[in-house]
Amino acid sequence: MTTRPGPRERLLDAARELTYSQGVQVGVDAILKRADVARRSLYQHFGGKDGLVAEVLRSDGGLDRYRQVMNEAGDDPRERVLAVFDELDVITSRPAFRGCRYTAAELALTDPAHPAHAEVRAFKEGLHRLMAAELTRHGHPDPDAGADQLLVLIDGVLAHAVTRPGARPALAARALAEAVLAAPK
Amino acid sequence: MTTRPGPRERLLDAARELTYSQGVQVGVDAILKRADVARRSLYQHFGGKDGLVAEVLRSDGGLDRYRQVMNEAGDDPRERVLAVFDELDVITSRPAFRGCRYTAAELALTDPAHPAHAEVRAFKEGLHRLMAAELTRHGHPDPDAGADQLLVLIDGVLAHAVTRPGARPALAARALAEAVLAAPK
DNA sequence: CGCATCGTATACCGATCGTTCTATCTATTT
DNA sequence: AAATAGATAGAACGATCGGTATACGATGCG
Numbered sequence A, B: 001m002t003t004r005p006g007p008r009e010r011l012l013d014a015a016r017e018l019t020y021s022q023g024v025q026v027g028v029d030a031i032l033k034r035a036d037v038a039r040r041s042l043y044q045h046f047g048g049k050d051g052l053v054a055e056v057l058r059s060d061g062g063l064d065r066y067r068q069v070m071n072e073a074g075d076d077p078r079e080r081v082l083a084v085f086d087e088l089d090v091i092t093s094r095p096a097f098r099g100c101r102y103t104a105a106e107l108a109l110t111d112p113a114h115p116a117h118a119e120v121r122a123f124k125e126g127l128h129r130l131m132a133a134e135l136t137r138h139g140h141p142d143p144d145a146g147a148d149q150l151l152v153l154i155d156g157v158l159a160h161a162v163t164r165p166g167a168r169p170a171l172a173a174r175a176l177a178e179a180v181l182a183a184p185k
Numbered sequence C: 001c002g003c004a005t006c007g008t009a010t011a012c013c014g015a016t017c018g019t020t021c022t023a024t025c026t027a028t029t030t
Numbered sequence D: 001a002a003a004t005a006g007a008t009a010g011a012a013c014g015a016t017c018g019g020t021a022t023a024c025g026a027t028g029c030g
Helices: A007-021 A027-033 A039-046 A049-058 A064-073 A076-091 A101-108 A116-138 A143-163 A169-181 B007-020 B029-037 B039-046 B049-058 B060-073 B079-093 B101-109 B116-138 B142-162 B169-181
Strands: none
Touching: A007 A027, A007 A039, A007 A049, A007 A101, A027 A039, A039 A049, A049 A101, A049 A116, A064 A076, A064 A116, A076 A116, A076 A143, A076 A169, A101 A116, A101 A143, A101 B142, A116 A143, A116 A169, A116 B142, A143 A169, A143 B101, A143 B116, A143 B142, A143 B169, A169 B142, A169 B169, B007 B029, B007 B039, B007 B049, B007 B101, B029 B039, B029 B116, B039 B049, B049 B101, B049 B116, B060 B079, B060 B116, B079 B116, B079 B142, B079 B169, B101 B116, B101 B142, B116 B142, B116 B169, B142 B169
């Protein structure tokens, strides 16, 4: 018999689900109800809603998922990068898809002092490093600029898929990713 | 001496500014105060906040701005398309830049029944037609797919610029737009 | 045992949300 | 001049917001 996770984990899980499906503007009451946790525990563990939201982003493990997709694609940097876009096509085709959690948070949170902004930035920079590393191994002449292009493609797919579900933007982006990979060595 | 615009125009202007700088979650009170308009006028003209937000998107004239940028670039489809990305570099470099108004609205409004969603979709499809028309004139083998790629690039630039201001994503995307235009004829 | 810690449950706070209402004023129209 | 429509000002509505306070139960450790 498995023991129930503690309030902290339950809060993180509930907040992760609800802030994605309902946006970061979900009420704390909804999160508390979903987590089946006392109101006080939220403020005890995270100091408030802002802290909880930031921790959701920090502990989301988005970078690990990118790493895993690439690792399953083998060793060739080219295949590893293209695998990301194949996976994006799967993700954006799911009915529950609601866009990139980080971009959505960045746009929804007006206050520049919100702790979530730092997590968004950290994620995007980590992703940039991830892609630049692949391009370096691939022999790309300017891995930094190439990674910028890949990030634009990724963000574009995730943003565009929200508004035009039938467009399969990941497939369109995949062809452009091949252009990035085809840069003269 | 110029006469002051009516309450309807003042409401639209105020809502346009505030929903962009503060997000669609701005309070009605803030909009009313900025527009210097009676509370009742809002519900008289737009039926409620949802109607006002939807009308802001509908009357925003975003497509006209794209058209204008392309017209100023001359007749050559290639120059016209690339001019869009040059303009995006300018827009995303402005301090007041806060992302794409339509994408932000789409992500922030959870309720699928919100009237704003239809306006977002109409805008994106209009933009798609705009780009496909240029590619057709340019002799692109698959204008529809090419337009998909351009839209991914545009959405990617607008989304990415919010999180990594120094990255100049429009320049990265411009190079990829050239790849779209270089498709075999 | 005795005590502290953690979690729960619930009541409550002031503030703000979108919306409806009444009342008054002004401009145009008949 | 009278009537009508549109706009203004402001109170008030119930609901919900994030956050705090109080009281009680369970658990762990000395």
